[in-house]
Amino acid sequence: MNRNFIAMLGIVTALLMVAALYMAFLYVPNEATQGIVQRIFYFHVPCAWVAFAGFGLVAIAGALYLWLGDQIWDDLGQAAAETGMVFCTLVLITGSIWAKPIWGVWWTWDSRLTTTLLLWLMYGGYLMLRAAADETPQSARVAAVLGIIAALDVPVVIVSVRLWRTIHPAVLVTRQGGHGLEDPRMVATLLVAMAAFTALFAWLLILRLATLRTRARLNRLTLEIALAEAGD
């Protein structure tokens, strides 16, 4: 990966992030009913978006690895899972911080919360598998299969969890979605925050991918040296 490109992306990310922070804390007006707490929304939603994108990437990278067998897809799968996991954790944390004053509880078994938690657990398992497996092509294939199997579950999870909650009496019917943004400044802030987090995600992903590529190269070189020495 080109060094200059990574540096440029880092700078763009930093600028966008400063803009997003300024807009979320100073520029955007308070939401009428929720007050200041609602501002966490501008971080929460972008985190959720990149977390889901990361998990999608894991499955795509897995399928490409099984198909093409190139090491880079395996590395991409790992980098995407790790980065996605970070943002998925942030989604759960920022969601809890928001839920406590608004819903009165840190956690509720709402369908979106449950789906996110299950995704978090699945990819926790995926990363655990990667941590506990040796770095062999066979382990890479196994991880790729797990990434695909987990992604196949997402539609079933969404449907079943939604039914589970609709049939149960809903204690909390407050639903805060993207449509509550009546002020154009709110939309602008959300868009800038989305761009900032997408750039941050891409930057972290590429940095991690570059590290993994370097490590793979180092392993190859070490092996070559060992073989050359054994040959002498």
Next chain:
Amino acid sequence: MSAFAAILRKDLRLELRSGESTIAMVALSILILVVVVFALSQAGARGTEAAAGALWIALLFSGMVGATRALGAERENGCIAGLLIAPVDRATLYLAKLAAALVFMAVAEIAAVILMVLFFNLSFDSGLLRMVPILALGLLGFAALAIMLAAIAGHTRLGDLTLPMLAVPIYVPALIAGVKASAVLLGGAPFGAAWTWIRILIAFDVIYTVAGYLLFEHVMAEQA
């Protein structure tokens, strides 16, 4: 097809002679049901919802043992090498292992259902018979997923410890559907009342049986 029958027959004969997996699974099912009854309060340990929940916890964790043993027994004595060298494609091997695991899990499940009726003061009536397709779908989905994941877990240093962490989150949608459908039917409702949940179970089973059939070669390929 004959390779499928041969592997299945081998597994069933092995199990008839040793009984290892089934005994472990039945014992675990009993223990789980006992533990759930102790863990719930006197009032909580009554009623069909608690009974259905306990039954599915037993299914989930005894199934985990069954899936682990399905491939673990082959590894312990090196049989897996023979199986992989044999001119049998991996998909057939997967289906045979799935069929064998289903038989063992069904035995454990029958024991669990009987105990559930006794522990939760239910009655042996037609409600239990109507649950058969639900439990069969639940077992098929779990076995299809867990055989695959057990093969995956076999590649790690943690081995079988990895299986629950991979299997439980993925199985949750089927678990929700199974518990709900069982509670509905145990409560005396007609079969149609559980149809929403049955559809989810069917979808889950189709997805993971097909995925296992297609992807098993990747998780068993060069392993010996």
